[in-house]
Amino acid sequence: MSAPRFRRAALIGIGLIGSSLARVLRRDSPDTTIVACARTAETLAAARRLEIADETTDDPAAAVDGADLVVVATPLSAYAEIGRRIAPALRPGAIVTDVGSVKAAAVRALAPHVPPEVAFVPGHPVAGTEHSGPESGFAELFRDRWCILTPLPQTPPAALAAIAGLWEDAGMRIATMAAEHHDKVLAVTSHLPHLIAYTIVGTATDLGHDLQSEVVAYSAGGFRDFTRIAASDPVMWRDIFLSNREAVLELLQRFSEDLTALQRAIRRGDGDILYDWFVRTRAIRRSIIEAKQA
Numbered sequence: 001m002s003a004p005r006f007r008r009a010a011l012i013g014i015g016l017i018g019s020s021l022a023r024v025l026r027r028d029s030p031d032t033t034i035v036a037c038a039r040t041a042e043t044l045a046a047a048r049r050l051e052i053a054d055e056t057t058d059d060p061a062a063a064v065d066g067a068d069l070v071v072v073a074t075p076l077s078a079y080a081e082i083g084r085r086i087a088p089a090l091r092p093g094a095i096v097t098d099v100g101s102v103k104a105a106a107v108r109a110l111a112p113h114v115p116p117e118v119a120f121v122p123g124h125p126v127a128g129t130e131h132s133g134p135e136s137g138f139a140e141l142f143r144d145r146w147c148i149l150t151p152l153p154q155t156p157p158a159a160l161a162a163i164a165g166l167w168e169d170a171g172m173r174i175a176t177m178a179a180e181h182h183d184k185v186l187a188v189t190s191h192l193p194h195l196i197a198y199t200i201v202g203t204a205t206d207l208g209h210d211l212q213s214e215v216v217a218y219s220a221g222g223f224r225d226f227t228r229i230a231a232s233d234p235v236m237w238r239d240i241f242l243s244n245r246e247a248v249l250e251l252l253q254r255f256s257e258d259l260t261a262l263q264r265a266i267r268r269g270d271g272d273i274l275y276d277w278f279v280r281t282r283a284i285r286r287s288i289i290e291a292k293q294a
Helices: 016-028 041-049 060-064 076-089 103-113 157-169 179-205 209-217 221-230 234-243 245-268 271-290
Strands: 008-012 033-037 055-057 069-072 095-098 119-121 123-125 146-149 173-176
Touching (some): 008 016, 008 060, 016 033, 076 103, 103 179, 123 157
Parallel strands (some): 033 055, 095 119, 146 173
Antiparallel strands (some): 123 146
């Protein structure tokens, strides 16, 4: 058996993404020592019960001591404090990466705390479900999905290659881009759809009790899909919207203008406009299927 890519991996946050990565390491790199760090005793107990970590701690500094890989997998609002706490304990030559959905915010929060002798490779494995917690993870979560890496100018090429290899081992395809560009792309593909889902489901909860119960009882596929998305971790999504507010607000303005145009077409009975819009947008779904991202 070849030597493990990383000998000691510290996972700061052991929710859906962190626990899924832990399962990948367990499967493919059994000689890697996995340290799980979380705030609550309940989460740490779950990591031990599931046998996805060799060691557990609620202290980020203790978790990264001696680690050659550090993965920050917490909500974005915790990044700056985590960076401050782990900075003195990071060993020279270690690599710090993360899994956050807003890369410019991740860079702002973590980069100032990463010592010069430690590499920082911001990353975003674009994979997930509406579930959270260590019990929700599974090793196949990343299969055939994209991982976007947003290296800094000072990121060593060897560190970038090592993190790319980590996610390739998990079955992911790798792309690299600037952090700001990533945030604009994800505002379209992920952030705005979640905001719309939260809004639609919220509207349904404000209906009268009788109508609300019928909405639940007779939910068709469209509403079920929205409720699935809206069941995602509220802390994580709160942080995403606040951290990527400029890109989300810009896109939300464009969406509002498009929605107003459709509202006008419906009011005027203009079926041609509706039909042309639906034909054009239907092609997007087909391209997603062809790209095997459905």
